Amino acid sequence: MRILLSNDDGVHSxxxxxxxxGLQGLGHLEVVAPDRDHSGASNALTLNRPLTVETHPNGFRSVDGTPTDCVHLAVNGLFEQPFDRVISGINTHANLGDDIIYSGTVAAATEGRHLGLPAIAVSLVNDGHFHYETAAHVVRLLLEQRQPLELGPRSILNVNVPDLPWDRIAGIRVTRLGHRERAEGAVPMTCPRGKQRYWIGAAGAGGDxxxxxxxxxxxxxxxxxxxVHIDMTRxxxxxxxxDWVDGLGFGGETDQ
Incomplete structure (x- = not known):
């Protein structure tokens, strides 16, 4: 099994x-990740300049672009042999509910799925203890499952792991996405040159x-x-x- 690893926190995360x-021994692993933090990049592709790929002493490769760039390049150009799946993470913080719209972690996984590969996005619901090894153990458990999982086209698994030692994890639940409350307001600040600047406010708490x-x-x-699937049609x-469009009076037909 050939597994591509990526993320949005950067190659040194x-x-x-x-x-x-944590995935050693499961197959051949390759890492292609952004050269810096790209949290919140969503599914952005870099189309206005060429991308640079660098190989680090540990064998990891970095790209001066987005998480989606990384997976796209890895699957469509950097390697001769195809991959069997894509794993994105372990993200430093949660990707719950509405977070997935902005998440570069989820975007890296969805890009893998767009390119025909089963994909998992995994995040740590960080409360300051940084139990990344627990999240890695969860991914390993999923990959070692012998029974094939059929999710359907353009679908991925979004996994969030409590920041706990493995022996304190209560179990695994299959869930739906919740929703956050409205985000906090932008935070103004003044830069050293006296100009007004703004930080994007923190995400809202869980509403649903x-x-x-x-x-x-x-x-x-x-x-x-x-x-999670990418068909955003309601x-x-x-x-x-x-019915509402028919009432506009243009007389045209709507697609069925």
Whole structure:
């Protein structure tokens, strides 16, 4: 099995190193990750300049681009032999609910899936103890499962692991995405040259965070595994939207 590892925290991230070390012996591992932190990059591709790839003494490769760039290059150009799957992480902080819209960790996994490879995004719900080895153990457990998992097209697993030692993990729960409350306001600051600058405010707390959600599972000490797919169509709204469009009076037909 050939496994591609990537992330959005950068090639020197301790979570990436822990993932690499935790998966030793499962197959051939290659690491291609951003040369710096690209948290919040989502699925951005760099299209306005060429990308530079560097190989580090430990064999990891870095790209001066986004997480999506890294996976795209690795699968579509850097290696002659194909990969069997993509693992993205271990992210330094949680990717729960709405976080996945912005997450470069999830984006690296979805890029792998776009290119035809099963993919997992894994994040540590960090409370300051940095139990990356627990998250790596969870990924290893998933990869060692012999029964094949069929998720359907353009689907990945989004995994969030409580920041606990392995022997304190309560179990694994299959969850849905919750939702966060509105983010905090932008934080103004003044730079040394006297100009006004702004920090993006912190993410909101869990708003929809009850039983069945990823928020609830990790709060109870469980690993959360959520199947995520990239079809963002609101299917249940199609009928009412067709009726509304028909009422505009253009006389055209809507796609079925």
């Amino acid at each position: 301790p979570g990436l190193v822990a993932l690499y070390e 965070a009850g039983p069945g959600t990823d928020f609830h599972a990790v709060r109870e000490g469980y690993v959360s595994i959520t199947p 299917h249940e709204a199609l009928i009412s939207l067709r």
